[in-house]
Amino acid sequence: MQTRKFGALAGLAAAGVALGVAEAVAILTGASTSPLLSVGGVVIDSVPASVKDFAVDVFYTYDKLALSIGTLVVLAAIAAGIGVLATRRRIWGYTGIALFGVVGIAAALSRHNAPWYAFVPTLLGAAAGAGVLHWLLTHEAGDNATPEERRWFLRAAGYTILGAAVVGFAGRWWSTRRNVEADRAAIDLPSVPPNTVAPLPPEADANLPDLAPFVTPNKDFYQIDTSLVVPQLTTEDWKLRIFGRVEKEITISWAELLKRPMIERYVTLACVSNEVGGGLISNAKWQGVRVDDLLAEARPKAGADQVVSRSIDGFTAGTPTAVLRDGRDAMLAIAMNGEPLPVEHGFPVRMVVPGLYGYVSATKWLVELELTSFADFDAYWIKRGWSAQGPIKTESRIDTPRDGSNPRAGEIMIAGVAWAQHRGVSKVEIRIDDGAWQTATLLPVPSIDTWRQWTLKWAATPGRHRITVRATDNGGQTQTDAVAPPDPDGATGRHSINIDVK
Structure with missing residues (x-):
């Protein structure tokens, strides 16, 4: 029994050292080469859409943190098992570490734009882990060990795990930290001509407790993406390539982008995973360059009905070319609520397209626009079963x-x-219990591309009540009461609450 316990501890220490060394090496080779x-x-890219929906539903915007913790827990359990096996035959322990190394190397080399040396952190980490396993098993405090030998083993294994954790966390911090925040802070945003700014009506916000403000502060703006670590891209490194089925391929640097005509618009973005009544929707003031102007220069060829926007980390979203050229204020945004884009929201450049769910339009850390067709290419979430077209529902x-x-x-x-979005809300109605629908007061908005606050005064009577809301858009389409999940093109139904009036 003692032998198995000490073997498990040796396996945990070996795994900790392997990860710690790999993370430290990733300081030099880049965060994307980290095996973890x-x-x-790879796990995020491989899970079915139903699993992704479950993770967002349970963990909300902390789904990737939950994945990281879960991965560490599973890894710890397997590492302990490898340590136990190694007490029986050393070769089993070394083989287990080698297999983990192969998995880590394969994963690192499979990532988008992975450098040829992406295998180095995992290789060196596995070698260090094997060395620690050998060292601890050589001094194993088994069933016949003295109390002093057992104490020595526990101290050695404990200090090894602690040291590995410190090195690992420090390595992760350094490997993901570039001077992006300083770069962002130094940006002097170009001015926007007054005639290209959408004014905000002073009455757009009712300023009521618990009511979402008309403009969502950057720190509260919802955050959903597929990246475990926020990409760190400086303006010096950034460039945009527009290519594919175009008459003229274009490459634009940050300095060149800033010289182009800018617009400023209020636009509400929504995640397709948002449940009825959910909070995965926010509104902000965006500044950027119109996508249509850039596409006009590139001159899309006949049949190029899809624009694939690609992130620095390889994420793709496919947007109908016609939508980007129908006059709406689709833009390459460089600023959010009057300041350069926050890093977690796509700094230095992201896509903002009114009227479409984010999975088909709102690519962060944007570096490419490829003109192609829906028949020829399926973007990230389309491959996972979501609808190719993602208009936001009323x-x-x-x-x-x-x-x-x-x-x-x-x-x-x-x-x-x-x-x-991009149709606008013309009416909101409230129903108390099973009574008649009552028309709410609509507050003014700067455009049809934003959400709209509404209010209704009610003489509440004591007892339990159910309150339901429905909206009608400017096309006369009233929000359906048919309940549907987010998959594959957005949830439907009417939001209701239950209260107990005292």
């Missing part, structure tokens, strides 16, 4: 009162937001 990040990236949400709350009887304010 590479394997995690939806609405009750923000106040909160579901399950206990307001006092009397006049209370019911309020929330409604959206139908």
Whole structure:
């Protein structure tokens, strides 16, 4: 029994050293070569859409953190098992470490734009792990060990694990830290001509407690992407390539992009994974260059009905070319709410396309626009079963009162937001219990591309009540009551809350 316990501890120490050394080496070779990040990236890319939906539903925007923790837990369990096997035959332990090394190397080399030396961190980490396993097993405190020998083993293994954790976390921090924040802070955003700025009506925000503000602060803007670690791309390194089925291929540097005419617009972005009444939707003021102007220069060829936007980490989104050229304010955004894009929201450049869910339009850390066709290429989420076309559906949400709350009887304010990007919201209605639909007051908006706040005063009577909301867009289409999940093209249904009036 003691032999198995000490073997498991030796396996954990060996795995810790292997990861710690690999992360430290990744300081020099780049964060993308980290075996933990590479394997995690492969897992994210490989899971079915249903699993991704489950992760977002359970862990919300912390889904990738949960994946990282889960990966470490599984790795620890397997490492302990390898250590136990190694107490029986050393070769089994070395073989287990070698197999993990092969998996890590294969994952690192499979990543988008992986350098040829992507295998180095995993290789050196595996070698270090094997060395530690050999050292600890040579001094194993088995069933016949003295108390002093067991204490020595525990101290040696414990210090090894602690040291590996420190080195690993420090390596991860350094390998993902470039001077991007300093680069971002030094940016002097170009001015936007007054005639290209969408003014914000002063009455657009009701400023009610619990009601989502019309403009979402950057720190509160929802964040969903497929990258385990936020890509770090400086403006000096950034460039945009427009290629594929075009008459003229274009490459644009950061300095060249800033010289182009800019627009400033309020646009609401929504994630296709947003459940009815969910919070994966936010509104911001964006500054950038119109995509249509760039496509006009590149001159798409006949049949190029899809523009594939590609991130520095390899993520792709396919947007209909016709949508990008129909006059809407689709842009390459460089600023968000008056400041350069936050790194986690795509710095230095991202796509913003009104009216489409983010999975087919809102690519962060943008570096390529490829003109192709839907018949020839399926983007990231399309390969995983989602719809190729992602127009945002007419939806609405009750923000106040909160579901399950206990307001006092009397006049209370019911309020929330409604959206139908690039169509606009023309009416919002509220129903109390099974009563008649009542028309809410709509607050003004700067354009049809944003969500819209609404309010309704209600003389609340004591007892339990159910409140339901529905919206109608400018085309006369009323939000459906048919319930559908996010997969494959966005959730439907009407948001309802239950309250107990005192």
